[in-house]
Amino acid sequence: MIEARVKMNKTVSTLKKQGQIKSMELPDGWVECPLEKRTASDFLREFRSPESAEVKLSFYYRGKRIAPGGAADFLQVLSLPDHELSQEEFDSVDLVIRNASDPDFFLLSSSRTESINGKRVLVVEGIWRNGGLVDMGLFIDSDKTGSAVQEVHYQAPQKDYEHYVEEVEKSIKTIVWL
Numbered sequence: 532m533i534e535a536r537v538k539m540n541k542t543v544s545t546l547k548k549q550g551q552i553k554s555m556e557l558p559d560g561w562v563e564c565p566l567e568k569r570t571a572s573d574f575l576r577e578f579r580s581p582e583s584a585e586v587k588l589s590f591y592y593r594g595k596r597i598a599p600g601g602a603a604d605f606l607q608v609l610s611l612p613d614h615e616l617s618q619e620e621f622d623s624v625d626l627v628i629r630n631a632s633d634p635d636f637f638l639l640s641s642s643r644t645e646s647i648n649g650k651r652v653l654v655v656e657g658i659w660r661n662g663g664l665v666d667m668g669l670f671i672d673s674d675k676t677g678s679a680v681q682e683v684h685y686q687a688p689q690k691d692y693e694h695y696v697e698e699v700e701k702s703i704k705t706i707v708w709l
Contacts, residue, residue, distance in 0.1 A: 549576065549590050550681040551673045556705040558698040561588065586687040586695050588702070593680065601626030602677035609644060609651045609672055616642040624653060627670050627680055631655050650708050658689065665692040669703070
């Protein structure tokens with residue numbers, strides 16, 4: 532559900548009830564992308580910048596749980612205070628971050644835990660080698676088991692990433708969790 536209201540002469544769109552996100556203010560002017568397909572096993576919802584269809588904020592749930600060992604490792608990483616992940620910790624969350632754990636696919640620039648309005652999430656940033664999109668992914672434990680992972684991704688071409696990252700980060704800071 533999307534709700535729009537006027538705030539200081541700007542229309543603010545608020546995303547409602549998206550997985551563990553109760554509400555979140557979207558960046559100004561961003562619009563929802565039409566879904567090309569939907570399956571029972573995964574759910575994707577995307578919003579794009581009004582200036583570029585390649586600059587997106589995506590909400591994704593893969594529709595299935597990760598293995599118990601990977602879930603335990605994810606919970607362990609999230610249980611520690613906000614920090615940059617060690618190589619050992621990064622390697623332990625490979626089931627959570629999937630292809631972003633493979634240097635053949637993803638050029639990692641940062642992996643860390645970060646508290647966003649009372650909830651600690653895993654943040655992974657880098658560049659997808661195929662396509663060159665810069666990605667900031669948030670990986671969220673959606674049910675305190677570590678096995679059901681919700682994802683939020685900001686992706687943009689390298690030339691556009693810095694232009695939008697500040698407004699996306701402001702948007703992320705408006706998240707109210709369920």
